[in-house]
Amino acid sequence: MTKRGWVAQLSHAYIHLFDVINRGYSRYTSRWMPPLVPMLSQWSPCLLVIQFGSNDAMPPPSTRHVPIAEFRRNIEQILASIELSATSVILVTPPSLGVKLYEATNDDVGQTFESVKACADAVREIASAFSVPCADLWTTVKEGAKEIGGEVDGYDAYSYDGVHLSADGNDLLFDVLMRTIRLQHLHLDPDSMPFTVPYYRDVDAALADGMDVTKPVSRE
Structure with a gap:
């Protein structure tokens, strides 16, 4: 299954301009990331794209469950450890959860619409507090799915299981990121560099x- 990963698309967009380094770790939560942030300094990144929430929203007793108050602290700790005057940052919300699609493709109990929404709300609020741009994937997916509709409420247009992005979902996230870059970090627009x-x-x-x-x- 071809997923057309959004990081690969960023790498293609910035070919001959920047090296795009993927440090997305499967099943990681915000709790596990702050100790790893110092390693980013070795690259002196000009842009960091940070996305957490879907894994944190797992219910207890899952080892990936992160209470929303701790989730906020973790994201704030990550931002506090970054020299924002030297590194541009974009926070990305988790995508909206497709409940019907999730229930149709999963046997286990996982995230709920409300638990993922709480993380998305927190990301938007933290972005505002730290004056960094937010790529609101939650709203974009939710509104797009609502417009499409259908048996699984349109979420199959962006996800194959209600949580993880499909090829078209990755295309959507890439587009949201590029719009955010061009609106908020124009100096990093690959078309003008x-x-x-x-x-x-x-x-x-x-x-x-x-x-x-x-x-x-x-x-x-």
């Missing part, structure tokens, strides 16, 4: 003219 190496057409032309080809050039 110069290559970190000379553009090949300019190299060809410069070599033909005997010019210096070692400087980055704009694609304007």
Whole structure:
């Protein structure tokens, strides 16, 4: 099954511009991430995309259950450890839970609409408090699914089990992120950034003219 991962799409969008490093860990919660944040400093990232919530919203006694108060503290701790003047940040809400689709494809008891919504609400509030952009995937998925409708309330357009994103869901998250970047971090818009190496057409032309080809050039 091809999922067209949103991180892979970011990597393609920023090819020749930045290295995109994927540090998304399967089944991780916000509780497990703060101790790992210092390792990010070795890369001096210009942009961090942070998304938690779906795993945290698992019910007790699951080992992944994180009470909403702790969830807030964990996200705040992550942001407090980042030098926001040097690193741009985008917080991403978890996608809205497709209850009917989840019940149709899962036998176990998992997240509820309300528990995931609580995490999405918290992410939006924390983003506002820290003055960082928020890519509201929750609302985008919920409104899109409502417009589609159907037997599983339209969530099958974005997810294969009501929780995890399908190929089209990954496309949607990529689009939401790119819109957020262009609205909130315009200097990081890949369509207007110069290559970190000379553009090949300019190299060809410069070599033909005997010019210096070692400087980055704009694609304007």
